[in-house]
Amino acid sequence: MEENLVRKAIARDAGAIEALYDRYAPALLSVCFRYCGNRDDAEDVLHDGFIKIIQKIQTFKLRADGSLEAWMRRIMVNTSLNFLRSRYKEKNFVDIVPILDLIDLHDEESADPEEIYLKLEREKIMELICELPAGYRTVFNLYVFEQYGHREIAELLQCSENTSKSQLSKARAMLRKKINQLVNVKTSPTYEKA
Amino acid sequence: MKKHNHPIDDFFRDALEDHQMAPSDEARKAFLRDAKQVPRSAKKGRSGFIILSLFLALAGTGITIWVITSDRFSSTIELKSTPSVPRSAISLPKPGSAKNVKSNNNSPKSTGINTSSGTRNQQPIARLSEQIIKQQAIFEQPDIMQAQGQPQSRADILLPLLPPVPTEPPAAVPAPKDPGISVDIQNEVGSLINITPMKPIRMETVSKPPEARPDSILLPGRKSNWTAPESHIKNSNWIPTLGIYYTPEWMFNTLEGSKFINNFGIEGTFHFDRFSVRTGAGISIGKGTNELIVEYNDFLGAYNKLDSMKFTWDDPAKQFLPKYYLSKQEVYDSLMKLDYNKVVKRYTYLQIPLVMGYDFWQTDHVSIGMRVGPVMSLLLVSKQLSAEYDPGNKRIVSINDISPGQVSLNWQVMAGINTSIRLSKGLMLEVEPSVKYYFNSVYEKPDNSARPWSIGVRAAFVIKL
Numbered sequence: 001m002e003e004n005l006v007r008k009a010i011a012r013d014a015g016a017i018e019a020l021y022d023r024y025a026p027a028l029l030s031v032c033f034r035y036c037g038n039r040d041d042a043e044d045v046l047h048d049g050f051i052k053i054i055q056k057i058q059t060f061k062l063r064a065d066g067s068l069e070a071w072m073r074r075i076m077v078n079t080s081l082n083f084l085r086s087r088y089k090e091k092n093f094v095d096i097v098p099i100l101d102l103i104d105l106h107d108e109e110s111a112d113p114e115e116i117y118l119k120l121e122r123e124k125i126m127e128l129i130c131e132l133p134a135g136y137r138t139v140f141n142l143y144v145f146e147q148y149g150h151r152e153i154a155e156l157l158q159c160s161e162n163t164s165k166s167q168l169s170k171a172r173a174m175l176r177k178k179i180n181q182l183v184n185v186k187t188s189p190t191y192e193k194a
Numbered sequence: 195m196k197k198h199n200h201p202i203d204d205f206f207r208d209a210l211e212d213h214q215m216a217p218s219d220e221a222r223k224a225f226l227r228d229a230k231q232v233p234r235s236a237k238k239g240r241s242g243f244i245i246l247s248l249f250l251a252l253a254g255t256g257i258t259i260w261v262i263t264s265d266r267f268s269s270t271i272e273l274k275s276t277p278s279v280p281r282s283a284i285s286l287p288k289p290g291s292a293k294n295v296k297s298n299n300n301s302p303k304s305t306g307i308n309t310s311s312g313t314r315n316q317q318p319i320a321r322l323s324e325q326i327i328k329q330q331a332i333f334e335q336p337d338i339m340q341a342q343g344q345p346q347s348r349a350d351i352l353l354p355l356l357p358p359v360p361t362e363p364p365a366a367v368p369a370p371k372d373p374g375i376s377v378d379i380q381n382e383v384g385s386l387i388n389i390t391p392m393k394p395i396r397m398e399t400v401s402k403p404p405e406a407r408p409d410s411i412l413l414p415g416r417k418s419n420w421t422a423p424e425s426h427i428k429n430s431n432w433i434p435t436l437g438i439y440y441t442p443e444w445m446f447n448t449l450e451g452s453k454f455i456n457n458f459g460i461e462g463t464f465h466f467d468r469f470s471v472r473t474g475a476g477i478s479i480g481k482g483t484n485e486l487i488v489e490y491n492d493f494l495g496a497y498n499k500l501d502s503m504k505f506t507w508d509d510p511a512k513q514f515l516p517k518y519y520l521s522k523q524e525v526y527d528s529l530m531k532l533d534y535n536k537v538v539k540r541y542t543y544l545q546i547p548l549v550m551g552y553d554f555w556q557t558d559h560v561s562i563g564m565r566v567g568p569v570m571s572l573l574l575v576s577k578q579l580s581a582e583y584d585p586g587n588k589r590i591v592s593i594n595d596i597s598p599g600q601v602s603l604n605w606q607v608m609a610g611i612n613t614s615i616r617l618s619k620g621l622m623l624e625v626e627p628s629v630k631y632y633f634n635s636v637y638e639k640p641d642n643s644a645r646p647w648s649i650g651v652r653a654a655f656v657i658k659l
Binding site for chain 1: 200202203205206207209210211212213214215216217218221222224225226228229230232
């Protein structure tokens with residue numbers, strides 16, 4: 001199926017390109033959204049990324065089922081990083097951290113993840129990531145979802161490994177805090193009733 | 195490498211890994227509109243390269259054939275190129291002009307029929323002129339001529355008017371088919387009619403030196419005394435040269451991205467006038483990485499498993515002593531992990547080129563030309579530079595090649611522009627930027643991607659033997 005799509009897309013078959021977009025765009029838009037933090041930018045990046053995919057699809061080598069999506073996802077991640085670089089080109093965006101976010105990031109005892117998962121909707125969880133500062137968000141995305149190591153992240157973002165580690169740590173702390181706030185807000189009426 | 199040990203990470207990964215968002219209709223339409231305008235870049239580039247190579251090869255072949263055949267061709271043309279005499283072809287010499295007939299190629303401007311007045315042969319010439327003018331009137335009405343079955347060539351028309359000529363077969367070159375152009379005509383009174391053909395068109399279109407073959411239109415009874423210029427004879431020998439070269443080469447479109455390759459060797463070239471054939475033997479050294487993805491289970495530890503035990507009676511102690519038989523058991527994690535590993539190898543190839551060349555611009559010190567030809571690469575040695583993959587105490591489940599090793603035989607075609615600079619009488623420096631296209635994949639397992647290509651600059655010191 002994938003092989004057939006790729007072959008037709010190489011031949012610039014309009015139907016295949018459309019099918020490729022319809023099949024993979026929703027998942028890839030989610031990736032872009034996680035990096036960009038808002039839908040408009042994410043759609044721009046998705047557009048640019050898909051154009052790159054069409055331009056480069058003849059260089060793609062199908063190895064196994066699912067490798068096409070992984071390849072496209074990688075292009076989207078790179079396009080997103082380029083977008084973030086251009087947006088924050090006056091300063092390395094990894095170093096941009098809101099001052100308020102630097103305080104009160106100590107670890108708090110959080111609720112059980114299973115419990116949180118049940119209480120939070122996915123869109124809300126996505127929002128939590130998007131609310132992170134760009135540097136935190138990027139490092140967190142690369143580490144957690146793309147499963148890069150700190151050395152690779154440091155090379156990609158042109159920062160030190162320690163910066164990557166500290167950004168990840170702060171991102172986790174900030175997310176934990178936000179989750180706890182959300183869960184507490186959501187659960188407080190229950191307590192009142194009780 | 196999978197990271198799975200932080201609850202926050204796991205929470206977000208589990209929640210969002212298969213998260214999807216539908217793009218807006220506007221975004222979809224914009225993409226589909228723009229996607230139609232995306233050119234087939236890589237494919238186009240490759241076909242463009244092939245077309246360029248073919249063009250260079252065809253141009254080289256064409257020029258070769260043209261130059262080889264140009265002397266014979268031009269002489270043939272000169273002998274046969276005057277079936278139609280131009281309108282102003284006949285001129286009568288003035289009294290006292292040279293008695294010998296000249297085939298004056300340098301007088302294309304002679305116009306009309308020039309009758310010299312005041313000569314003792316004026317009357318017969320005037321008669322002849324009248325006849326020619328009558329024929330010219332017919333000549334200008336081709337329909338009439340065809341209806342009457344008249345010859346269409348002006349020379350054919352003029353020929354019957356001229357008296358027969360005593361002819362001897364030419365010694366060196368066969369007589370032209372249309373003798374009307376180059377015939378000595380001695381009229382009734384003994385004066386000469388000089389029939390001057392227009393300058394052959396070939397002479398203008400081909401860059402042939404004007405002094406070449408001055409008597410190419412041979413007159414009957416005259417022997418060719420034309421000899422080739424000395425330089426031409428001198429250049430027509432095969433001149434061998436021997437040289438050493440070094441070519442840094444950058445290869446693109448491989449699984450590893452771009453690669454740098456060093457080429458060096460000895461080569462011999464045979465020059466024939468502007469042409470050359472080059473061959474030799476060279477060494478091509480490049481690094482390649484054999485990339486592996488290793489699936490493994492982590493080693494967690496080991497314990498001693500009790501296989502059996504035996505009790506023996508200890509009489510002094512009045513008790514049974516146990517004897518344990520143990521075997522060491524290793525424990526591995528059930529979670530499969532991936533490890534990415536690179537093995538760097540150095541590949542040494544023997545290169546044998548067969549390169550044809552044509553120098554289109556030559557001076558005493560510099561010549562510029564093009565070179566096209568195939569190159570064969572034969573793998574001599576591959577040496578592993580990095581350490582073998584060491585799995586330690588992990589349990590290997592599978593090893594998959596991402597980029598396999600390189601092939602043992604490869605064919606390329608190269609095309610380049612060669613600049614040869616003479617440093618001294620027998621020593622030359624050659625600089626040759628070139629492009630190469632690889633006909634087969636450089637890897638053992640053929641991949642479906644586009645074939646590699648490379649650019650390089652060859653520098654060579656060449657001595658004339």
